[in-house]
Amino acid sequence: MAREHANARALALRTRLEAAIPANYRPRRHLALNFGLVGLALVGVLAGLREVAAAELLVLPCTFVAMNLLEYVSHRTLMHRRIPGAQFVFDAHTRRHHASFGADNMAIRSEREIGLIVFGVREIGGFLLAALPGLALLLALGSRNCALLALAMVLVHYLLYEGLHLLAHLPDDHAIAGRPIFAAARRRHAHHHGAADSNFNVTMPVSDWLFGTLR
Numbered sequence: 553m554a555r556e557h558a559n560a561r562a563l564a565l566r567t568r569l570e571a572a573i574p575a576n577y578r579p580r581r582h583l584a585l586n587f588g589l590v591g592l593a594l595v596g597v598l599a600g601l602r603e604v605a606a607a608e609l610l611v612l613p614c615t616f617v618a619m620n621l622l623e624y625v626s627h628r629t630l631m632h633r634r635i636p637g638a639q640f641v642f643d644a645h646t647r648r649h650h651a652s653f654g655a656d657n658m659a660i661r662s663e664r665e666i667g668l669i670v671f672g673v674r675e676i677g678g679f680l681l682a683a684l685p686g687l688a689l690l691l692a693l694g695s696r697n698c699a700l701l702a703l704a705m706v707l708v709h710y711l712l713y714e715g716l717h718l719l720a721h722l723p724d725d726h727a728i729a730g731r732p733i734f735a736a737a738r739r740r741h742a743h744h745h746g747a748a749d750s751n752f753n754v755t756m757p758v759s760d761w762l763f764g765t766l767r
Contacts, residue, residue: 559656566652570665579663586670587711594707597700604697611690611698615705617758622682623713624759627752646748655746658738659723669721670714679710712755717741720754743767 630638631645649668660666671679683706691699720741722729729738737754744751750767753760760766 555656559654562652562654562657565648566661566665566668569648569652569668570662573664573667577664577667579666582666582670582672586672586676586714590676590707590711594704594711597704597707600700601697604701608695608697608701611694611701612705615686615702616709618686619683619706619709620753620756620758623709623755624752624763626682627754628765632748650745650748653721653745655742658721658742658745660721666718669718676710680706709755717754740767 629635630641632642634642652668660669683703687699687702687706690702716734716737719729719734720738724730728734740751740757741754747767750765751757751760752765757766
């Protein structure tokens with residue numbers, strides 16, 4: 553009975569949040585802009601590479617690990633703890649997203665609810681800003697190619713995060729989300745919504761495995 557009551561509260565909150573989305577919101581346009589702009593940026597970054605040395609390619613796995621750790625730390629701290637100056641992150645993630653999408657009601661009910669899942673321009677900017685110090689260091693100490701390769705991996709990681717997070721919230725019978733290849737990622741994220749002390753990696757659970765929070 554308590555579980556049913558909690559689910560009812562979550563769905564009621566989601567209904568209120570969905571109603572607050574502007575009437576002119578278009579989910580498919582949001583997806584096209586989000587994934588399209590980042591995708592175009594990725595193509596532009598790769599086009600800027602010149603005569604890449606084999607040693608420079610080592611930047612790719614190193615950046616992947618760094619981004620995976622950044623994803624883990626920011627999710628575990630900023631998104632799930634009230635930190636002075638970053639309260640809005642906690643409010644958006646824990647008090648709204650988690651509170652309206654429980655482990656028993658992960659799936660969106662309409663395309664408009666994509667607006668409660670996928671990041672906007674502000675979040676994309678924050679994501680890139682967090683990676684800027686590392687990119688600047690690579691440019692100063694490494695090479696232009698190293699910085700561009702690292703930026704490419706940052707953009708790939710962003711697309712992977714957004715894509716897998718959206719897939720985790722699509723209905724089970726969705727043509728793409730229902731594919732077995734995504735089953736483990738969807739189960740991990742649903743478990744996180746049920747017990748927010750584990751599975752902080754939405755992408756590959758490397759840091760979750762490293763810090764013992766993989767369930």
